[in-house]
Amino acid sequence: MAHPTQLGFQDAASPVMEELLHFHDHALMIVFLISTLVLYIIIAMVSTKLTNKYILDSQEIEIVWTILPAVILVLIALPSLRILYLMDEINDPHLTIKAMGHQWYWSYEYTDYEDLGFDSYMVPTQDLAPGQFRLLETDHRMVVPMESPIRILVSAEDVLHSWAVPSLGMKMDAVPGRLNQTAFIASRPGLFYGQCSEICGANHSFMPIVVEAVPLEHFENWSSLMLEDA
């Protein structure tokens, strides 16, 4: 989760998010270089003592400032497309979970082996236990085994929602009548928080997502317990 006043990305909890962080560093560096150059040129133009400032024709600089931006764009596009295709790779998941968006909660279905399904409502502020995070905690978390490829099928039962967990680098729109597929591997155990990312009504801000990545034995214990409770 983000700490208060955090401006940058959260640390990556999946390999894809690590790639995205590196790409963001690369693109942002290019942006800073260009912005610095433009700022320098603006200051130089404003503060010059020269009187004849209006040169109307120069072929060489025109060639340079046409070719150079094209090169820079290619340098941005190549890593970008690489990551795009990386995210789409067939990854032979160990587990498939369906995340269904409702107004205003998520429900998760683990139907690979048994029929396990449960709803995940936000914990209201007045019911929070000491140390819990306001507007982020849920009564039931989506537990997944760590270091395993997981497929998530995202859909919605009523209006548009969006299932997003920033530290896993994931966001997928939940469209009624449509199955959207995404996948991740949780590199480390822990709790990863997210919030609904498509406006869906009055309580759009109050339907968070919590992914709990645990070792496989813990996941197996949890799913047995959940099946017994159901």
Added chain:
Amino acid sequence: MLASRALVRGLQSGFWRRVSTSSAAWVAHTHDVDVVDCSVPQYNNRLDTPLPDVPFVRNLSVEQKKLKENEKGSWTQLTKEEKLALYRLTHELSYAEMRQGSKEWMTVLGGVFIFLGFTGLLVWWQRVYVYGDVPHTLSQESVAQQTQRMIDMRVNPVHGFSNKWDYEKKQWK
């Protein structure tokens, strides 16, 4: 109704126009100038035209004509005052005069600060008289409990939050 319209016109012409126009625009607009014919070459004070199309003083007096005759001779024999007078015949403003700005920026900056301050007052009044209580999770005790939980669950352990906590010494790095 006619009286209120008269009042509005009076305010506009007597007060609002002067206040809402920058000094430069006011001078340009109200300065007494002859009707300008733009179809013939004009004099202009511009940094990038050292020699405007026409000299500033078109109709020379007798003395000025004599000065112009002197100019046809050797320039080393002209006095400093004559050279300056010749310059002022062909140019209205020198480069230094063209480059100097006005003091308008102080008025603008002052106005900006006044309005920022006023907005600050409004925001503060709103905070005191309109907003309700903050949630209980913002109390110091609750924030401490949440921070401890974030450290325990290793939130952002690579470069972020938990990276700054020393787990051996149990203190911030």
